[in-house]
Amino acid sequence: MAKQSLILERPPCRLYLITPPAIPDMAAFVATLTEALDAGDVAALQIRLKDLDDAGVLAAVEAVRPVAQARGVAVMLNDRPDLAKRSGCDGVHLGQSDMPLAEARRIMGPDAMIGVTCHDSRELAMDAAEAGADYVAFGAFYPTTTKATTHRPDPEILTIWQETVEVPCVAIGGITIETAGALARAGADFVAVSGAVWDHADGAAEAVRDFNAALLAEA
Numbered sequence: 626m627a628k629q630s631l632i633l634e635r636p637p638c639r640l641y642l643i644t645p646p647a648i649p650d651m652a653a654f655v656a657t658l659t660e661a662l663d664a665g666d667v668a669a670l671q672i673r674l675k676d677l678d679d680a681g682v683l684a685a686v687e688a689v690r691p692v693a694q695a696r697g698v699a700v701m702l703n704d705r706p707d708l709a710k711r712s713g714c715d716g717v718h719l720g721q722s723d724m725p726l727a728e729a730r731r732i733m734g735p736d737a738m739i740g741v742t743c744h745d746s747r748e749l750a751m752d753a754a755e756a757g758a759d760y761v762a763f764g765a766f767y768p769t770t771t772k773a774t775t776h777r778p779d780p781e782i783l784t785i786w787q788e789t790v791e792v793p794c795v796a797i798g799g800i801t802i803e804t805a806g807a808l809a810r811a812g813a814d815f816v817a818v819s820g821a822v823w824d825h826a827d828g829a830a831e832a833v834r835d836f837n838a839a840l841l842a843e844a
Contacts, residue, residue, distance in 0.1 A: 765798020
């Protein structure tokens with residue numbers, strides 16, 4: 626998840642995984658996650674478990690963080706810089722209604738990765754970039770059942786962003802193996818996916834392989 630340069634020099638788009646919204650069987654999920662991360666390139670894993678209390682989130686991080694970090698995958702926690710710092714995550718992902726970025730940076734320290742949801746707004750993204758965000762996230766580009774969405778940006782926002790700003794951008798929301806390539810072509814540095822991996826008919830590992838193939842085809 627290192628910062629990228631402008632669009633003409635940027636590396637190929639990479640996969641950014643988000644956990645399912647609920648994990649009823651953690652042991653089974655860890656086994657699935659291990660297979661998925663061993664199947665192909667994954668830049669980051671965001672732990673997004675909004676219905677858990679603090680103890681539940683910390684237990685989930687304790688279970689999955691070593692699996693991801695041992696494979697060079699950055700572990701991001703959704704919403705909670707305090708728990709991210711406490712549990713050894715590599716960074717935190719902030720929504721627009723979460724803690725201000727400056728406060729999250731104070732908690733997490735200068736070396737942590739902080740990403741910010743910016744919906745369909747270049748203005749929000751520019752504010753985040755100027756405040757020191759390590760990446761901005763645009764979406765949802767397609768309908769998704771993972772979370773309620775009201776914003777539907779045009780992929781052109783990725784192109785414009787890459788042509789003008791160095792901070793990497795993540796495309797998120799309803800992305801499938803069939804649509805990932807178009808977003809990579811438009812300028813996404815990362816595509817964030819959840820259901821398209823965990824609910825894949827042939828398993829999460831096959832989904833990671835297919836996403837990698839789709840993204841490499843656009844490199």
